[in-house]
Structures are given as C-alpha cells and as structure tokens.
Amino acid sequence: MPTNYEATSLRDYLCASVNSAMVGNRLSVCGWVAKRREHGEHLAFLDLRDRSGVLQAVVEGSVEVRPEFVVRVTGTVTPRPEGTVNDRLATGEVELTDCRVEVLAIAESPPFQLDDRVDIDEQVRLRYRYLDLRRENMQANLRLRAKVNATLRAAMDEQGFCEVETPLLWAPTPEGAREFVVPSRLHPGEFYVLPQSPQIAKQLLMVGGFDRYYQIARCLRDEDLRADRQFEFTQLDLEASFVTQDDVLGFVSRAVLDAAQAATGVRPGPVPSMTWAEALDRYGTDKPDLRFGMVLQDLSSAFAATEVKAFGASTVKAMRVPGGASFTRSRLDQLTDHAKELGAKGLAWFKITPDGLDSPLARFLSASETAAVRGVDEAEVGDIIFCVADEYAPACKVLGTLRVALGSPPVGEGPHHYVWVTEFPMFEGIDEEGHLMAAHHPFTMPHPEDLELIETDPLRVRSQAYDLVLNGWELGSGSVRIHRADIQSRIFSALGITDEEAESRFGFLLGAFKYGAPPHAGFAFGIDRLVAIFAGVENIREVIAYPKTQSGADLMTGAPKAIGERQLRELRIKIPPKG
Numbered sequence: 001m002p003t004n005y006e007a008t009s010l011r012d013y014l015c016a017s018v019n020s021a022m023v024g025n026r027l028s029v030c031g032w033v034a035k036r037r038e039h040g041e042h043l044a045f046l047d048l049r050d051r052s053g054v055l056q057a058v059v060e061g062s063v064e065v066r067p068e069f070v071v072r073v074t075g076t077v078t079p080r081p082e083g084t085v086n087d088r089l090a091t092g093e094v095e096l097t098d099c100r101v102e103v104l105a106i107a108e109s110p111p112f113q114l115d116d117r118v119d120i121d122e123q124v125r126l127r128y129r130y131l132d133l134r135r136e137n138m139q140a141n142l143r144l145r146a147k148v149n150a151t152l153r154a155a156m157d158e159q160g161f162c163e164v165e166t167p168l169l170w171a172p173t174p175e176g177a178r179e180f181v182v183p184s185r186l187h188p189g190e191f192y193v194l195p196q197s198p199q200i201a202k203q204l205l206m207v208g209g210f211d212r213y214y215q216i217a218r219c220l221r222d223e224d225l226r227a228d229r230q231f232e233f234t235q236l237d238l239e240a241s242f243v244t245q246d247d248v249l250g251f252v253s254r255a256v257l258d259a260a261q262a263a264t265g266v267r268p269g270p271v272p273s274m275t276w277a278e279a280l281d282r283y284g285t286d287k288p289d290l291r292f293g294m295v296l297q298d299l300s301s302a303f304a305a306t307e308v309k310a311f312g313a314s315t316v317k318a319m320r321v322p323g324g325a326s327f328t329r330s331r332l333d334q335l336t337d338h339a340k341e342l343g344a345k346g347l348a349w350f351k352i353t354p355d356g357l358d359s360p361l362a363r364f365l366s367a368s369e370t371a372a373v374r375g376v377d378e379a380e381v382g383d384i385i386f387c388v389a390d391e392y393a394p395a396c397k398v399l400g401t402l403r404v405a406l407g408s409p410p411v412g413e414g415p416h417h418y419v420w421v422t423e424f425p426m427f428e429g430i431d432e433e434g435h436l437m438a439a440h441h442p443f444t445m446p447h448p449e450d451l452e453l454i455e456t457d458p459l460r461v462r463s464q465a466y467d468l469v470l471n472g473w474e475l476g477s478g479s480v481r482i483h484r485a486d487i488q489s490r491i492f493s494a495l496g497i498t499d500e501e502a503e504s505r506f507g508f509l510l511g512a513f514k515y516g517a518p519p520h521a522g523f524a525f526g527i528d529r530l531v532a533i534f535a536g537v538e539n540i541r542e543v544i545a546y547p548k549t550q551s552g553a554d555l556m557t558g559a560p561k562a563i564g565e566r567q568l569r570e571l572r573i574k575i576p577p578k579g
Contacts, residue, residue, distance in 0.1 A: 010072055010104075016053030016090045018077055023094065028074040029055060030104070032134065033065050034114070046101070048073055051139055054089055056080075057096040068107035068114070075099035122541075127555040129546055141543045144263055145531045149216055151262040152236050152527070155255040161212040161238060166201035168194060168218070173505070178222040180231070188572040194220040197524060199441070200509050202239040203481060206520040207512045211241035216527065225550050227539045228473065228529055232548075235476060239522035245464050245480050248521045249273070249420055252468060256475070256530070260416055263534040271468075273420035280393070284317075284400015286424070289472030290417035292407045294319055295377060296399055299387065302372035308364045310348055313389035317399045320377035321406055324384030325351040325358070335402065339388065344398040348387040352379050408472055412536020419469050423447060426454075426461035427494070435496030440465045442491055443509075445480040445521075454490050468525055470533055476525025483517040 006014045012027040031050035038044055046057045048071065057073045065071060075096030086092030111128055112120045116137050125132040132138055153163070169182060169192040179193040195201075197219050205213045217237040223229065236255065240248060253271045261267040279288050282295050299316040306312065327335075332349055339347035350373050351358040357370060365373065376385050386402060388395045426446050428439040436458055438444070446454060447462035454461055464480035482488045488510070492502050502510060528540040541547040548554055568575065 014052035015048055015050045015055035018055050018091055018094060018096070020079065020093050022077040023079055024077065026074065026076045027096075028072055029057075029096070030072045031070070032107075033067050033069045033071060035067065036063075036065060046071075046073070046099075049134075051143075053091065055091045055094075055096065056086075056089075057099045057101075059099045059101055063101050065101065065103060066107065066109065068110055069103055070105035070107065072102040072104055073099050074102075123549070123555060126541075126547070126549060129556045133545065138542075141531070141535045141537070142545060144535055145527070145543055147262050148259045148527065148531050148534065151259045152216065152255050155258045156214040156236075156238065156251075159212070159251055159254065161214040161240075161251075162210055163215060164205060164210060164213050165215060166195070166198040166205075166217065170195045170201070171508075173200075180220050180222050183571045183573060185570050196221050197235070198237050200506075202237065202522060203443070203509060203517075203520065204512055206239055206241045207515065207517050211518065211520075212238075213240070214238040217524070225548060225552055228532070230528070230540060230544065230547055231552060233540075234527045235524040236527060237522075237524040239520060241518040241520045243519070243521050245422070245466060245521060248478060248480075248523050249466065252478075252523050252525070253418075253420075256418065256468070256470075256525070259530065260534070263531075264416070268416050268418060271418040271420055273422055275423040276421055276425065276462075277423065279421050280396050280400075284396040284398070284403060285472075286421050286467065287469050287472055287474045288419060288421070289404060289408050290419055291409055291414040291471055293377070294321060294403050294407045296396060296403070297376050299372050299376070302369055303389070306366070306369060308361065308369075310346060310361060311369075311387070311389045313345075313391070313395070315392040315395045316387055316389045317395040318373065318376045318385055318387045319399050319403055320379045321384050321386065322380075323382055324386075324406075325353065325382045327351075327384060335386075335406075338405070339398050339402060342398045342401055343394055344388050344390060346389075347398075347402075348389070350385040350387070352381050352383045352385070354381055404472060410536075411471065411473075411533055411538050414471070416533070417471055420466055421469055422466045423462040424465040424467070425459070426450070426463040427458050429459075433496065436494050438491075438495060439463065440477070440479055442495055442497070442506075443479075443481050443488070445482050445487070446491070451487070454494055458494055464521075466523075468523075470530070473529050473533060475529055476523060478521065478523025480519075480521040483513065483519050485513065488513075 004013065006017060010028065011030040013029060015029050015031055029048060031048045033046055034049040034054055035047040036044060042061055044059045044063050046059060048055050048057055057075055073096060076098050077094050078097040080093060080095050110131050112124055114131060114134050116135055172179065172191060172193045177196050179196060182192040182194060184190045184192060198215060198217050202213055215237045217235055218232060219235060220232050222231065238251065240251065257267055276286055279286050284296055297318050299318050303311040303316045336347040348361055349359055350362060357373060373385050379385060386399065388399045425439050427436040429437050431437050440463055445464045447464055450461040465477065466479065467477045468475045482491065528543060531543040532540045535543055537543065546556065
C-alpha cells in the first residue's frame, strides 16, 4: 500500500480519501461515529466521520457504539452493492466490509445534532463550541481561513516582505478605540495595554531599516461587539519604506487577489479605485457595494429654480430602483420613515408608468423637472425614482443607506467586487474646544496638492489615506505616513496638540524619527471579514474558532470571570463592592 501524508500509527487514510481504486485493500481509518443503523440482529452500518468527510463501514455481529464514539475501523474496501451508491458522498461508491471496530473513546449523547441539516441556537453552539467545530460547515470555514492565511503569507513573502512579530504588551495610547488594560505585578499601579494595532511598532521598524514588514497580527479593542466586530481580531498588517500610495495598493491587491483565487478558484480582475468624494457622490457611502447598480445621480441643477417646497434645498440626489413601481403604499411609507430616522426631511418617490410619473408630487413639477426625474439612470416603465433634498452630505448618505437596504445581495451572492477608496478628508470636523479632529490618525500625510490649505482651509485638505472595500464591507485602511518634522508640526498645530503634549503622547516615535525616518506607508485589513465573505456568512463568528457573544461573553469557558484574592493582592487591585 503506498504511503501518504494522512497515514499515522493508527490510520492509513482519511475517510474521504478511500475510493474505488483501493477496492480489495484492507486498511484502517479513525474518526467519530456519525450514525449507526441496524440491519437485522447481526449487521450494523456505521457512518464514520473525520475532518475529511464520511465513510460507511459494514460491521457483522454486535458492536457497542453510539454516535460520537471515537473509533478505529479496520476493513476491506468493497464496491457498494448495486442500487446503494450514494452520490452525495465522495466515498459513496465504496464501503468497508469485514470490519473490526476498536473503541478509542466513549461519548455521551451530544446536546445537538452535528450535521448541518438542523438549525441550532447560537448560544448552544457557543456553549459547546468544541462540538460545533466538528460540524462540516465549521470545518470548512476554518480550513478556508487557514488556506487564506497561507496564501497571504506566500504573497507577502514573494513581494520581499519580512514577517516580524510585534509585542502584545504595549504602552497605553490616549487616542483611538478603548484599550484592554493589563496590570503589572512587578510595577504596581502601572499598566500595559493590549495593542489595537501594531501601528507605532511597525513605523519604528521602518526607522530600524526593515523596509518591508508584514504580520498576521492579533489586535484587540474594547469596543461594543456586532456582526463584523469582535474584541479580538486578526489582520494582515504591513508597512513599507521608499514607496508611494500606488505601491502599497499594488502590494495589497496582489495579496487579496491571490487569496480570492485560492478560496474561490476564480481570480478577480484588477482592483479599481475611486476617490472618497466620488464614492460619496455616486454611492452615498465610503464603503460602496459594486455588485449592483442604483447609482446616485445629482438633480440639483434641474431643481435650482423649483417652486416645489419639498425640493427647496442645496442638493437633490436621486436613485432609480428597478421594478420598484410595484412597491405598495405601506412599503413606501416605511421607507419614508426610515429616511427620516436617518436624518432626512422626507423622501420623494416617483413611479414610472406608461402614462408618466405617478406620485403625490408629480403634478407640481415643471416639464424640465419631470424630464430630469424621468431620465434618472435611464429609468424604464415599472421602475421607481427616490429623491432626497438636503445639504449635500446628508442627502448622499441617506439615499446611499436606502440603496444598500433595497439592492444589496446577501454576502455569499454575486461576484467579488473589490474597490480602493482614496483621498479621504484629512480632518473630520471641529471638536468642542475648537480644534480640528483627525479623520485617520495624526501621522497621515496630507495630499501634496493641499499642503497650502492646512492653515487656511483645513476642512478641504485631502489625505493620502485609503480603504479597501469588498462587496460593501470595509476590509481595512492605511495611509502614507508623515516622516517630515515640518509637516508633522503643522498637523499637530492644526489639531491643537502642543509640543509638550506631542512629546508626552508620541515622544518615543517622534524621537526615533529624529534619527532618519524614510518615506513610508502601510495598510492593514481584517482577515476575519475577508474569510467571512469568501465563506458567504453574515457574521464573523462563523469563521472564528472561539468567538465571544454580542455581550462579550465566552459561553464555553465562562469568561470573563472574577479572579482570586491572592492575585488581586499581588496586583494591588481592590474591587469596590457592587451597587
């Protein structure tokens, strides 16, 4: 019998590797009993399951096993009798006969079925995660994740990047998301934090001469959880020196396209790009889903001289919904209420009918306004046009949110459409103290064409920051970093950060930059989200081995838990009484 990587001291092959070419061979397989079926008093059929799949074993005589017993079965590979071939199994043409069964471990009856034909409450699945992991879909998801990780590593290695591990115990930073704090036993009253990202560490690596760094990094943020966010997450993190934005976009595009090909068997085409302003104008969001149309159009000029009060705003944005003329009045009222919840003053709608526009507002429109509405996105009879009139940004964002609600396919449907979104605003507004707020982080390089605007018109300054978006999910973000002291000083000043405060908050990074910082740029994207899209699941918990619940609990281990008085004393921590 030929040797193979599946063979161990206990087994010769994985279950799903047994095939008709092995007929007549006697071999051993190991796994869990998925099913046991009796055929008369002296014949039993066992479905044996391992990570690869299921194989049927025919056992003569009595065999004392139940589902989820761990067994080793030795038998002869035999063609299944005519009429019993199972096309749903990879091993459906063969079975093991003349079997000897060795029980390796007994098992209690599991609290739920381990096949994928039954929906199971997620709380129960997470409580018994070690059983849930035996199920076919979880096996597939985590092995898909492993394949993606391996492909990403290969892509970075092939592009000359060096994998470097950065610390998990780091110094507290005063901005960004809330951090998990770790008390120090050796330095009472002082604390480490778990890193939100390796941002500063990787920039220091650039100063240290590692001009192409990457890491599949574990990061932690003490933020509220949701479908696409966990306390712990994994990202492909990279930084490179002597590069431009285009170089970084190329590095990352190569990696994600390689991963897509490995995961799906199909390599997407080149990743297009659009500016943040273009994304907002056409899709109403900086996370555009390009799998479907319904692109926003601007009717502001057509309604510039309108006498219709509902359109008396600086901006009028419109969107065509194919087939939307079938919407009932109650559905339209629901959408209008939703638009108001999002901040809109209202939602105008116009059904395209053979007789023209059907809408409570149709009779108030001028001929030119009617033509403008009728011409949105080459609308046809049976479509509906939605319009929002407001200030520019709110009008775009409200209609963009409705676009996703009405048109976005489920995660697993349709092709994978990547897009780079570039030229984000440098600043996102003014805080309560009158200082500008950084939209990315204070080390992001401004767009070279906008440097002169930092002091005179800062809210118009574009940054060299960029996001990668896939099917409406933000995978990650990055930027070209500031490496020049004069530009960094101007940005700190714009943000209201004094020299003393800068030294206190960022002293070890700024100090390193004094010794020669190369031009550098970087990026990081979430592997959890990427794999979830490849797997076609809405929640990243489905591609994480041991996730937390929405409340941040680990139902399997019971964490978080109180710790003992001895540990608290060693850490010099006192827990105040509840209430």
